[in-house]
Amino acid sequence: MTRTRGLTRPTLASTVGTALEWYDFSLYGTASALVLSKVFFPSGNDTVATLASLATFAVGFFARPVGGVIIGLLGDRFGRRQMLFVTLLLMAASSVLIGCLPTYNQVGVLAPVLLVVLRVFQGLGAGGEYAGAMLLSAEHAHKRFRGLNASIPSVGNAVGSVIATAIFFLFQGLLSESAFLSWGWRVPFLLSVVLAAAGFIIRRKVEDSPEFSEAVRERGVVRGRFTEMLRLSGRRVPLAMLMSIAPNVLSYLPSVYALTYLSKTVGAPAWIGLVGIIIANLCKLVTIPTAGWLTDRIGGRRVMIIGSVAGTILVYPFFWMLDTGTPVVVWAGLVMIFTLCCDMTLASQAGMLSGLFDVRVRYTAVTFSREITGAVVGGTIPFVAAALTDAGAGQPWLVCVYSGVLCLICAVGTFFLPEVRRQADTRPAAATA
Secondary structure: OOOEOOOOHHHHHHHHHHHHHHHHHHHHHHHHHHOHHHHOOOOOOHHHHHHHHHHHHHHHHHHHHHHHHHHHHHHHHHOHHHHHHHHHHHHHHHHHHHOOOOOHHHHOOHHHHHHHHHHHHHHHHHHHHHHHHHHHHHHHEOHHHHHHHHHOHHHHHHHHHHHHHHHHHHHHHHOOHHHHHHHHOHHHHHOHHHHHHHHHHHHOOOOOOHHHHHHHHHHOOOOOHHHHHHHHHOOHHHHHHHHOHHHHHHHHHHHHHHHHHHHHHHOOOHHHHHHHHHHHHHHHHHHHHHHHHHHHHHOHHHHHHHHHHHHHHHHHHHHHHHHHOOHHHHHHHHHHHHHHHHHHHHHHHHHHHHHHOOHHHHHHHHHHHHHHHHHHHHOOHHHHHHHHHHHOOOOOHHHHHHHHHHHHHHHHHHHOOOOOOOOOOOOOOOOOO
């Protein structure tokens, strides 16, 4: 079985599709930090409304493991490509319907209930999207370039986030506050239908994974796939869950909670944080491929540990930089955590997860280990950080301790995983390693 050297066409197509799809998920994160608390929850207590809005953000993460396992099981039976169409449909339909929802002032408590329901469906789609794109990219690639190809869909995440943040920022800047809260915030969600159509067209040209297809021809489809996944994977699943902690902390602490912190605690204008997120995501177009290339050279485990430890050390300077409220300093802080530290962990996570598990149960194992951690850590960290800041009388030191401990746990868990960069294309090292 031959593998294409360098970046493959499926990698590029998967990345474009992921960018279009991640637009939806990123858009909700930005909106939950800046506008949803004012539209879908009763006024009178800004702190409670903000916490409630961030809680709906977390709901999507708790739906992701369910969607991830279901889509992973189907993907290990029918292939990766078909599932990527399912995830795209779920994400786009949910986002468009969010843009059509009535507000709290119009229908009362029904508004946040409907918001939560649609957020659940959005989470179901997101649970299988990134893993499928990552695996399709990695399984088409030559083993020497596996880490690079596996990491590239993360560039799609960044591009989607840039588009979402830029469109959100554009409408917020062009419209008055009353017009934006009335109808302007809806337009970015409604635009999802256009992006989804483009995504379907692009993904039609992507072939399914030759590695998966060959494994099925040689050894057949695994029956009882979830129990077999656990049997074949050994202790790698819980260790992979620990390895996924830092990518979630270093993604959603700066990209979601930092916007709330800047607005509510620092009192900085919203545009400072939004521009900073755009700058940090644009930098990812270079840093993610570089980190992916580095995993192919020195190994994903080493890169993950470096990124996690750096996140532990730099989280307090990050909040100090946010506290200045100075645009350039805030932007530098976001690049430091959300780009440099985060991208080392994202790239190494992608490269390692794509090679840790038997190819016939790989989709299920990756979604299960990655999305459980995403729900427990990534989905809750904006909410927990807001609560810890309030408990610390507006000071972020409790958030720094919490985030730093989580990143250290990630580094320790990663240390006990085997290195996968030199393994064969289709057969990972022994599961008991």
